[in-house]
Amino acid sequence: MMPFKEMARLNKLIHEPARLAIMSALNACTMAEFLFLQELTGLTKGNLSSHLSKLEKAGYILINKQFVRKKIPHTTIRITNEGKAALHNYWEQLDRIREVTKKWQKD
């Protein structure tokens, strides 16, 4: 496929900056707490929460809600193998497209 066409159709679930940041952080951490993830990404809680929901729905992350002393919520998040693969593929695809784009010349 023409590289520009492929570029215009990138996986937006991962491509979106906030989610790309979340996925990259989780890929480095393996596991992170909600508040720590908020600190790492600089997102608001509401924003982080809704992005996490989308990533969970896609099967890219696992969200574990625990209650400290059965009272205080404490949420931990980890990336799934599927999520790791999706992130890896995203970067590979982007790199490949860029390579092709560099060599591309109008005929």
Place this chain on the structure above:
Amino acid sequence: MMPFKEMARLNKLIHEPARLAIMSALNACTMAEFLFLQELTGLTKGNLSSHLSKLEKAGYILINKQFVRKKIPHTTIRITNEGKAALHNYWEQLDRIREVTKKWQKD
């Protein structure tokens, strides 16, 4: 800045897939006709038109509307120096963030 924070705040004007494709194509072509650009990116005319408007408004491209024999519209588009610089900076920033991210470890 924390790499994930920076990632979450990427320049969305360029980051958006359709516009990233347009900018990359124009960067390779120097100049392109509207329909050629549509073919390269696979976007619909309406979609391409509105993305071009945004890029023009940002000063990243120049749109030249001519009329063949004063009748048929014929639009050519070229990237500006500012646009080239913005695209270049975008890739450089992304590469740098990725580098830092690779090395990053939770303390």
Place this chain on the structure above:
DNA sequence: TTTTATGGTTTATAATGCAAACTAGTTAAA
């Protein structure tokens, strides 16, 4: 002279990102 094609733009809609407001519980202060 009605139909089809060209080269786009405008309009309408559906989706999305975002933060403000909210919830449910806890601890601290008055």
Place this chain on the structure above:
DNA sequence: TTTAACTAGTTTGCATTATAAACCATAAAA
């Protein structure tokens, strides 16, 4: 002891956005 403020998130509403459908003006074809 009731009020206030904090914690750890979720839900709601708004504003922006991407997208394609509908549209417009002209030309060529049937």
